[in-house]
Amino acid sequence: MFKGGERLTKDRELLIKDLLIFDAHCDTANVIFDDSSYFIKENKSHLSLDKIKKGGLKAQIFAIYVNPVYSPYRSIKKALLVYNALEQKFFSKGYAVKVTSTSEMKSSISKGKLACWLSLEGGHIIENSTEILEFFYFLGFRSMTLTHTKNTDWADSSGDEPKWDGLNNLGRKIIAKMNNLGMIIDASHASDKTVEDVLEISKMPIMASHSSARTLCDISRNISDNLIKEIAERNGFIGVNFFPGFLKKEINRQVLKNMEKYNEWYQEKIKGVDNPDTLNSAEMKFYTKIVEGNDKVDLNSLIDHIIHISDVGGIDCVGLGSDFDGIPSTPTNLTDVSCYPALVNGLFDRGFRKEEIRKIMGLNLFNFFKIFDK
Numbered sequence: 001m002f003k004g005g006e007r008l009t010k011d012r013e014l015l016i017k018d019l020l021i022f023d024a025h026c027d028t029a030n031v032i033f034d035d036s037s038y039f040i041k042e043n044k045s046h047l048s049l050d051k052i053k054k055g056g057l058k059a060q061i062f063a064i065y066v067n068p069v070y071s072p073y074r075s076i077k078k079a080l081l082v083y084n085a086l087e088q089k090f091f092s093k094g095y096a097v098k099v100t101s102t103s104e105m106k107s108s109i110s111k112g113k114l115a116c117w118l119s120l121e122g123g124h125i126i127e128n129s130t131e132i133l134e135f136f137y138f139l140g141f142r143s144m145t146l147t148h149t150k151n152t153d154w155a156d157s158s159g160d161e162p163k164w165d166g167l168n169n170l171g172r173k174i175i176a177k178m179n180n181l182g183m184i185i186d187a188s189h190a191s192d193k194t195v196e197d198v199l200e201i202s203k204m205p206i207m208a209s210h211s212s213a214r215t216l217c218d219i220s221r222n223i224s225d226n227l228i229k230e231i232a233e234r235n236g237f238i239g240v241n242f243f244p245g246f247l248k249k250e251i252n253r254q255v256l257k258n259m260e261k262y263n264e265w266y267q268e269k270i271k272g273v274d275n276p277d278t279l280n281s282a283e284m285k286f287y288t289k290i291v292e293g294n295d296k297v298d299l300n301s302l303i304d305h306i307i308h309i310s311d312v313g314g315i316d317c318v319g320l321g322s323d324f325d326g327i328p329s330t331p332t333n334l335t336d337v338s339c340y341p342a343l344v345n346g347l348f349d350r351g352f353r354k355e356e357i358r359k360i361m362g363l364n365l366f367n368f369f370k371i372f373d374k
């Protein structure tokens, strides 16, 4: 009897076993800051010790996200508090290893430890100071998104009305400093014009760590074909975001409808509040309410975006940018990092070859980071 099916399953199992799974964006640092037991025991987090083991995740970029509501004067404090929580409750307990080069990453993986890269999410965190940027580099941070959902004083965001027509002079100075330091420029969240300006002046390739394809879901937070091409031509990287509202336009419409529905509730919660911690937690609660109806998206929608980005930019530019622990809902069969084998199977089912799957699941991101090794 022909055993082709079994052989195929065996092949897949072998690939999954030794695969380098390396994801470009998660917000688990903030979960650990709030309560590290979520990560260690309770399993409410998209990333937790047993899920990492089960899914075979080997390396992860941990974003230190600071809500723009902490701007202008309290964002560094918040970033340092979250970073300190990672150091005290995570690295020093031996749950994972902070890495700053691909050789450190390889050594951590060979010891069976999750390799963690650090990134800053939101250019407002450096409070317009290249010295503070340098300080974060010194602490081990190796990338930064230029904005979050609001413009900074030097770069326009995809979530805000244009103010600087992209980057202003200070923005150009910060890009030059990032290039000099070897800090990776992360284009996710920035406006198209900001990314175009960066591509014009940056001496190094850039990444969009957690952005899906705009052609498949037409929203400003997603990345255009033109920018996919430009980033890929300069040896850059694009990590696909798993949030259902970024994957399918009809789901995005539902999210916007829910936003309207809960807006009054939200406005009532934040009325007269100026404490950024309270504003931040109200916003988080609001985001968990707006995903009603998001459960109609499965991992094939995510694979559609992977296929599209590799069609436009080539197979060497695309990878994972899950946004786990930062997204309030996920595709139905990709609910946390333990589901990565299902994604590998899904890629096989859609016709990707072994070597292509290796690239998508982590090798492309590894090769991109290699460019920045000193």
Ligand SMILES: [Zn+2]
Pocket: 121, 188, 189, 210, 326
């Ligand atoms: Zn983000």
